[in-house]
Amino acid sequence: MLNCQEKEIIAVGKVLNNTCRPLKERFRALFTLKNIGGSLAIQEIEKGFADPSALLKHELAYCLGQMQDSRAIPILVDVLKDKSQEPIVRHEAGEALGAIGNNCVIPILNEYSKESIVEVAETCELALNRLRWLNDTKIKDEDLLENPFASVDPAPPAQLKDIQMLTDVLLNENIPLFDRYRAMFSLRNLQTKESVHALAKGLNAGSTLFRHEIAFILGQLQEEESVPYLQASLENVNENEMVRHECAEALGAIASPLCFNILKKYLDDDKRVVRESCVIALDMCEYENSLEFQYANSLLKINA
Known part of the structure; x- marks a missing residue:
């Protein structure tokens, strides 16, 4: 049995992934799922990567990065690797992998920092540098982490x-x-x-x-x-x-x-x-x- 919050997440996910709904409603649904967070919200967001809208898919990747949940990493890696996805989407997946901050993505980011599509390559190089910066034991100024x-x-x-x-x-x-x-x-x-x-x-x-x-x-x-x-x-x-x-x-x-x-x-x-x-x-x-x-x-x- 689903609890009340799980039912709500699935209901919001249906709005997000309904191509008959106005795009503005689907975006608001996406950011609702981002704010809720958790495994089920990530699963509902993942479904959207089959959508024909590059803008929506780009925003899906952005939200997964901002959630900073390592459970989204396999999804984002698949999107980054998928050359049928638009560059704007793949770039955002690379940036999201850097945003999550897990060192396990260093090999994949290193691989795609040599990508022929410049926007993807530059994004992966930036993400690598962010991870290196986070791992630098010389970092003392915690104020730099505040935004x-x-x-x-x-x-x-x-x-x-x-x-x-x-x-x-x-x-x-x-x-x-x-x-x-x-x-x-x-x-x-x-x-x-x-x-x-x-x-x-x-x-x-x-x-x-x-x-x-x-x-x-x-x-x-x-x-x-x-x-x-x-x-x-x-x-x-x-x-x-x-x-x-x-x-x-x-x-x-x-x-x-x-x-x-x-x-x-x-x-x-x-x-x-x-x-x-x-x-x-x-x-x-x-x-x-x-x-x-x-x-x-x-x-x-x-x-x-």
């Missing part, structure tokens, strides 16, 4: 606080990507207008993976100063869809009236991952401008 945004990041913040020095590291393509990511997260954690503008410069520098992470961070910061930069990248049809999708979601997090109007223009974009991101971003806009208590509200709706 005001409550996310598990692919790199710890740098110990530097000087915005110009951090910007110089961020934009220097001759410096290892892991160090540039550390500068990126340090700038984010400063949460000043100056640091936002410094980060926004990164939308015009570095690899696809690097630019996509810049957009994600600007979404976390939710500062309107970044809107023109995000808009420019979203509107650039020559930009990689991985970056444009993240810019759309960042605009949704900022949720100003201007963001709402920008996003509506791209609901019919040629790239599925971009137009679906705009759907999710507009739902986030509505949430941010509503009196709703929480975004991951599927349990409330199921029990209503």
Whole structure:
């Protein structure tokens, strides 16, 4: 017999994996399962990797990483290995393996750090560096493990606080990507207008993976100063869809009236991952401008 919580998890899982339900409802169901956690929630999330939506599968992998539950490792390894999965999905699986922080994934990450798809290879190399950093017995500063945004990041913040020095590291393509990511997260954690503008410069520098992470961070910061930069990248049809999708979601997090109007223009974009991101971003806009208590509200709706 299933207990009440198990029945609720299965009910939320049915919303997540029902292709007839609106994508925005399925995303809210996913984040509900992430917040609940546990083996059964992981099993329900796993089912979604058969979905045709690369955006949804990418988010499934992200949530499994953020849950930091080692029971998700075999699922994520299979996704990383599966070359029929889109690069955006495989990249997120690699990042999630690094986020969980279990050393057992070092061999697989090392193997796929040599992958021909650059975004996957760079992600696995970053994940390896994160694990090496976590294993470094010289680490003394526990403050570096703290994050005001409550996310598990692919790199710890740098110990530097000087915005110009951090910007110089961020934009220097001759410096290892892991160090540039550390500068990126340090700038984010400063949460000043100056640091936002410094980060926004990164939308015009570095690899696809690097630019996509810049957009994600600007979404976390939710500062309107970044809107023109995000808009420019979203509107650039020559930009990689991985970056444009993240810019759309960042605009949704900022949720100003201007963001709402920008996003509506791209609901019919040629790239599925971009137009679906705009759907999710507009739902986030509505949430941010509503009196709703929480975004991951599927349990409330199921029990209503």
